[in-house]
Amino acid sequence: MMQDLFSKRSKVWLIYLFIIVLTLVVRIAFSFGTSLNDTEIDVVFSTVIQIVIFGIVPVTLYSLFVSKNLKTSFSDFGFKNTSGKNWLRSIVIGVLMTFCATFISMLWHVMLNLIGFKYSPSDTDYSTVGMLFLQIFITAVLPGFFEEVTHRGLLFAAFSEGEKKKNKWLIVITSALMFSLMHQNIRQTGYTFFDGIILALMCYYTGSIFPSMTVHFLNNFSSVLSGYAEQNNGALYGFVNSFYDFLTSGFLGLMIFAALFALAIVLIVLLFKDMHKEYARKEQLFKTDEINPFEDVIKPEEPYVGIDVKRDVYNFVTIILGVTVTLFTLIWGILR
Numbered sequence: 001m002m003q004d005l006f007s008k009r010s011k012v013w014l015i016y017l018f019i020i021v022l023t024l025v026v027r028i029a030f031s032f033g034t035s036l037n038d039t040e041i042d043v044v045f046s047t048v049i050q051i052v053i054f055g056i057v058p059v060t061l062y063s064l065f066v067s068k069n070l071k072t073s074f075s076d077f078g079f080k081n082t083s084g085k086n087w088l089r090s091i092v093i094g095v096l097m098t099f100c101a102t103f104i105s106m107l108w109h110v111m112l113n114l115i116g117f118k119y120s121p122s123d124t125d126y127s128t129v130g131m132l133f134l135q136i137f138i139t140a141v142l143p144g145f146f147e148e149v150t151h152r153g154l155l156f157a158a159f160s161e162g163e164k165k166k167n168k169w170l171i172v173i174t175s176a177l178m179f180s181l182m183h184q185n186i187r188q189t190g191y192t193f194f195d196g197i198i199l200a201l202m203c204y205y206t207g208s209i210f211p212s213m214t215v216h217f218l219n220n221f222s223s224v225l226s227g228y229a230e231q232n233n234g235a236l237y238g239f240v241n242s243f244y245d246f247l248t249s250g251f252l253g254l255m256i257f258a259a260l261f262a263l264a265i266v267l268i269v270l271l272f273k274d275m276h277k278e279y280a281r282k283e284q285l286f287k288t289d290e291i292n293p294f295e296d297v298i299k300p301e302e303p304y305v306g307i308d309v310k311r312d313v314y315n316f317v318t319i320i321l322g323v324t325v326t327l328f329t330l331i332w333g334i335l336r
Helices: 008-031 038-067 070-076 084-114 129-157 161-166 168-182 186-206 210-232 235-249 251-290 313-335
Strands: none
Touching: 008 038, 008 129, 008 168, 008 313, 038 070, 038 129, 070 129, 084 186, 084 210, 084 251, 129 168, 129 186, 129 210, 161 168, 168 186, 168 313, 186 210, 186 251, 186 313, 210 235, 235 251
């Protein structure tokens, strides 16, 4: 039992639990108010959460207690290159993901409205170009990089190479669930779970964290530009916003939206199939390269398949904490 609690997988889950607790503590601390204005709060909060908690903390703790080496940590976290074809597929998938997430977000908001959830209006200020660039930095650049370090890099590193091959969907669903619960906000849970699945599959098939970082950035960047255009009548994104208004404003628009969503999902599946084929070819070449007829064949230890109650206990604690906080935001939104 004690050996399981100190396995690599358990250590990573414990590090992640510590990260989530830190995130919650910081959120609670900022909720009590400070002498800073709204813009200053956004900058300080994003810096602490993204750079420190989602960046420095996971890499440092993993290097100290798991890999014992910073270079190995970066490799385990997926700081590797991938093929040009995978980059192209990832960008296209990212565009389709953003569109699909908008559809899912709309349905999610409708469901929340039906149970009486009350939304507080967004107070993001896009009054100047300087504010636009600031929002791009704290909303797109920082989360695009550092949230991927934790939710694709750290969580993928919990599994050995053998376990990754045998536990694809366990890894993908775990990463997506943690990513959605990490936001600690019921408003974001639906579409961030979908985004998490796409980003995790991308990381899994490419073997690199860079495509998911890029797509995450572009997704958030698109959201920032949309908000800026809405407040300042921007030409290009003003057209995009008008198009989305049409898709969500009437029966015909909703039917078109649903059809385009279904088409986008089909295209995403086909692109991931192409990624899977390239992944499978590389795995086959790797197996061929490993064969040495002049050496005794040593059968490697069989990787563990599925959930291990003992090694995943910290993961269960994290899920319970995340669900509890998210449900609190749901109840708060209904009662206020």
